[in-house]
Amino acid sequence: FNGRHKHRSVIVAANKKHHYVPRFYLRRFASDGRSLSLFNLGQGRAITGAHLKNQCYRDYMYGKDGKQENNLSQIEGVLAELLKRVLATEYLPPPWSSDHESLCVLTLLQNARTAYAADAMDEFSDKMWKQVLQKDPRFKPELLTKVRIVNTDPANFAVVTMLRLYHLIMDLDYRLLVAREGSEFITSDNPVVMYNQLMEFEKTGSKTGLACKGLQIFFPLSPQLL
Secondary structure (H helix, E strand, C coil), X not given: CCCCCCCCCCCCCCCCEEECCCHHHHHHHCCCCCXXXXXXXXXXXXXXXXXXXXXXXXXXXXXCCCXXXXXXXXXXXXXXXXXXXHHHHCCCCCCCXXXXXXXXXXXXXXXXXXXXXXHHHHXXXXXXXXXXXXXXXXXXXXXXXXXXXXXXXXXXXXXHHHHCCHHHHCXXXXXXXXXXXXXXXXXXXXXXXXXXXXXXXXCCCCCCCCCCCCCEEECCCCCXXX
C-alpha cells in the first residue's frame, strides 16, 4: 500500500446462525429439551427428533457484524425470565406494570423478527415501489418486471419499526388460555397470529394493524398455555 490507500478490515461475527424464533421459547415445546416433532408444510412430511438448534434460523439474518443479534440476545434474557414466571405461576402480570409492558414487547418482537416478517416486508416494498415507478415515464413496464425492489436490511427494519409501536397494544385486554385435558397448543416458525373477528365482514384492506379496533393477538407460550 502507498500513502493514497487505506487498509479496511471487515469484522464478521463468529455465530452466523441467527434464530428468529428463540431457542428458549422453542424449548418449551421440546419434550426432552433438545428436539422437536414438526411438520414441514413445504415438503408435506412429519419429522420427529428434529434438533432444536437447527430450527428457525437464517445465516446472518440480523447482519454480519453481530451487533443486532447481540442486542436481541440481551432482550431475550429479560423476556425469558418473564416467560418462565408466567409458565410457573400460570398468572399474567397486572395491567400497566413493567412485566405487562415486557409481555407486549415479547409478543410484538416475536411477530416482527421472523423470516416471514422479513419476506413480507420485501414483498410490500417491491409492490409499492413498482406501483409508484410505473407512473414515471423513465421506467418502462418491461424493465420493472425484470427486477425486484427490496430492503437492504428487512429483518432489522421490521424489528425496529415494531418496537417503536408496542405501546399501541397495551390497552388490549389479555387472558391466559389453558389447553383442555388431552389437547395441546402448537407453535410454528411464525408463532404470533393476528386476527380480527370483529372486522370479518370487511373484505378489503388490512384489519390487523396495531391500532385497529377488534384486533386479536394469539401467542402460544407452551403446549399447555396460550
